[in-house]
Amino acid sequence: MNALPPVWEAIPRLALGDWWKEEDLPLDWGRYLAPGPLEVEVGYGGGDFLLALAERDPAARFVGIERFGEGHRRLVAWMRRAGVRNVLPVLGDAYILLNLLFADASLRTLYVNCPDPWPKARHARRRLLTEEFFRIAARKLSPGGRLFVATDDRPYAEQAAAALSRVETLASTHPGSPWTGASPYPVRTRYERRWAAEGRSMHYLVHERRLPCPT
Template sequence: MVTSHLVPPAAPRTPAPVGDDLHREQRVRSFHPRKGRMSDAQRAALSRLWSAYGIRVDGKQLLDLDTFFGDPAAPLPVILEIGFGMGDATATMAAADPSTGILAVDVHTPGHGNLLRRIESDGLANVRLAEGDAVVLLRDQLAPASLAGLRIYFPDPWPKARHHKRRLIQPEFLALALSRLRPGATVHCATDWEPYAEQMLEVLSASPELENLHPDQDGGYAPRPDWRPVTKFERQGIDKGHVVHDLLFRRR
């Protein structure tokens, strides 16, 4: 880990579990850690590039985004992407918009290796990676109003009723995320699971801090922006006959 990217908290914050206590934290998880099998190229990229482009989420110190993305004198607006899978869509969006930084967090180790490989092969200077729990990253390592946007594409829908509490888009999570978004920041979600799309729309619409950018179109859902690539999960959903819904909101 490159410790120069991390700074002590500037002011007292809500106490949070750290170290070993972090791993004993009692909270409903919206993900399963996924190590998976890596290719030789992914493993090599992870070994060679992680120290320059990645951090492991530990909840201990704030992340200095300006330093992490390279030039504090010319800071990039940073969008947090939660759950990037293999990272191909992330790399495509980063290449199309080099003036925006993407902080991509996931628990899928092969995905980290693949995205690092893309960073190197595509010459991307505006992508950084985090491995671990996105809630801990938001709560303990990102400063208030530090983000220019939030992207959550095709999160686990947890389709069984008894698992709905594990869905990421809940009022409590949204309140935390909004505290880290600056005014004018965008929230962009996408899912191919109709009941989850309805829940997303309900939760996002209920926040007085957000405005729907497409309130009168398709029941409040947004058309897929041209800049969001079609993901692997999206193609799988379409092949199954699922309808894909995008949601675009702006923080007031």
């Protein structure tokens, strides 16, 4: 009987409770995924965007962070059907896991698509797109690495743009306007498709990790 590829052995373990407390951190992704540029999607939902990227770029490796177990199970089922080996979805909170799992300057790309906007003031603390989150993101990106943020929610886009403008290690790739309305992606996420069907416009914020990395 063929042994399972390492990524398939890891998936169930990296989804159990506070699994990261049992690991040596930052994680050695080479234990599970073949060498290649590392890309991360935060809040991948059902995982269709992550899977589409991975199928288009088999030489790269993709890690997804999601806290919604149902979405995680859906992605794993799709991965099994497609025989995917370059995607590793992990379960948990992105704020914690982005910080802990990845070595500094190790990511080629980080995607945050349609994060929950939490529009009510009393829920504002739950928003992901804060200056502190972007500072963690900037630290994890390699020099020249890119951060993509997509949201349909105008006030959230404004908040994100203001926070990003305070992070001196990230530079917008669309200076002169806080976001672009043209999708930088080869595929649409599930929520993008939903918002497009409702006639809502999207805001894409694309930032690059400045060179050189300050130590």
